[in-house]
Amino acid sequence: MYRPHPFSWIPACGKRHASADTKPLGGYPNGFVVATLCRHQLPADNSDVAWLWETCPECNVKAHELAGIPMPKGGTR
Structure with a gap:
């Protein structure tokens, strides 16, 4: 499975989170x-x-760090 970054996005407990767990x-x-x-x-x-x-x-924030992409100015979303 193609995975461009060492994490995947997954909704959980009311927010979209990122995880480095292996994605099935x-x-x-x-x-x-x-x-x-x-x-x-x-x-x-x-x-x-x-x-x-x-x-x-x-x-x-952590996903941007792992991807080597700066956060947009003025926010964390």
Whole structure:
């Protein structure tokens, strides 16, 4: 599976988080517990609505660091 960065995005507990865990083919199933870049263990939520949730600010900062891409000025989202 193609993975351009050492993390994947996954909705969990009301926000879109990033995880460095190995992503199963087809994505993380609902309820699958992932270790997030913000240092939590959270159950995945693959519902359509969950992908529209706000991005976890801490995961976003760490994902930008891992990708080598500076954060946009004026925010962490």
